Amino acid sequence: MPASTFWPEFKTQSGARELDEILDERVFAFPKPTALIQRVIGYCAPPGCLVLDSFAGSGTTGHAVLATNTKDGGNRRFILVEMDDNIARTVTAERVKRVATGYTNSKGNVIEALGGGFQFCRLSPEPLFTAEGQIRPDVRxxxxxxxxxxxxxxxxxxxxxxxxxxxxxxxxxxxxxxxxxxxxxxxxxxxxxxxxxxxxxxxxxxxxxxxxxxxxxxxxxxxxxxxxxxxxxxxxx
Ligand SMILES: C[S@@+](CC[C@H](N)C(=O)[O-])C[C@H]1O[C@@H](n2cnc3c(N)ncnc32)[C@H](O)[C@@H]1O
Known part of the structure; x- marks a missing residue:
């Protein structure tokens, strides 16, 4: 039997419905619901924390950090890492941008901005420096x-x-x-x-x-x- 919940009150499908409403398309089958990650943040990421999600996918973690900060003024920050360039731009960054700045969801409701924001950085395919710390000769x-x-x-x-x-x-x-x-x-x-x-x-x-x-x-x-x-x-x- 596939698991039907992440935690008793968080159904596995609720994160997908939530993401559909934000991005207006089905991207992931089982993204975590924001409320679930907010609960985890509440247990282990006090105000001022830097939260890392190195498999960022739908960006739930960034969303949950901003939502938690809005609730308690906690000034947490986040680092999200996503290796799929297309997902990083069209899903992860797009979702966090929308919830930070406010948006109209797929049902036509205006959703208020959570505030906050982020910088989008690309990792270079090759390191710029040699193991000895010198700049590689082919670096432009x-x-x-x-x-x-x-x-x-x-x-x-x-x-x-x-x-x-x-x-x-x-x-x-x-x-x-x-x-x-x-x-x-x-x-x-x-x-x-x-x-x-x-x-x-x-x-x-x-x-x-x-x-x-x-x-x-x-x-x-x-x-x-x-x-x-x-x-x-x-x-x-
Ligand atoms: C299951 S999703 C993450 C879901 C997200 N944390 C959430 O709850 O909504 C996993 C993501 O990790 C990405 N990924 C897999 N291996 C990775 C790696 N080595 N570095 C960065 N991202 C990776 C995949 O492209 C995929 O988008």
Whole structure:
């Protein structure tokens, strides 16, 4: 006999009905009901906790964390991991986005936002670093740019990665010199921060953090408002 309940009062089908109403389609046969995961969170994830679901699927765990926070103001956070790219985008992220921001369900009812949110990050198919912590030689500028930006700002990179100036975050410009991004106008293909290299970088008047293989600017770096970070060591891999 297939089990008919997850826990006496939580029927196995109730999670599927709930998900159907949120996403308006049948994606999983037996996703857990949000109320079930909320009960588990109530037992073992007090306010402030970081909840990990490394098999995120329908995203019930993210939904349950947001719902529990709404109830008790608990400021829990979550990490959801989903290996199927399509499920990750169209089910996991879509469900959590809808419940966080509010939506109209398949029955036409307006469902109030739970609040909160998340960042969507993609894991790279190959590691960027060798076992010794060096950047792998085939890593492209855009790949390292994403990593540097996240390490520096804690947010996902949305830029085009076509310039050594990756962007400005909270008043500070983030630069990366790597892999010939300066088209070899300069010393060592532009991976080393020197005075002439700095002079060809896009200008930013405020504080700057510059990631490069080495810094040969001497005292001028401080005068220009530069915080230098050496790749790969400053990336703490
Ligand atoms: C049964 S579903 C999870 C259900 C979800 N926790 C819920 O209660 O609604 C399992 C999911 O884990 C994903 N998965 C399986 N192996 C994985 C792995 N090694 N890393 C990340 N996700 C994985 C599958 O693609 C599937 O979407």
């Amino acid at each position: 500028f855009s790949q390292l740019a994403e990593f540097v930006w996240f390490a520096e700002t804690g947010t996902g990179y949305t830029g085009r990665a076509d310039s050594p100036l990756l962007g400005v975050h909270e008043g500070r410009a983030v630069y990366l010199l790597y892999n010939g991004i300066l088209k070899d106008k300069s010393v060592s293909g532009g991976n080393v921060l020197t005075g002439p290299v700095f002079d060809v970088l896009p200008v930013f008047a405020g504080p700057k953090v510059i990631y490069a293989a080495a810094n040969r600017m001497g005292a001028r770096a401080a005068r220009e408002g530069i915080t230098f970070k050496q790749t790969p060591y400053a990336l703490e891999v």
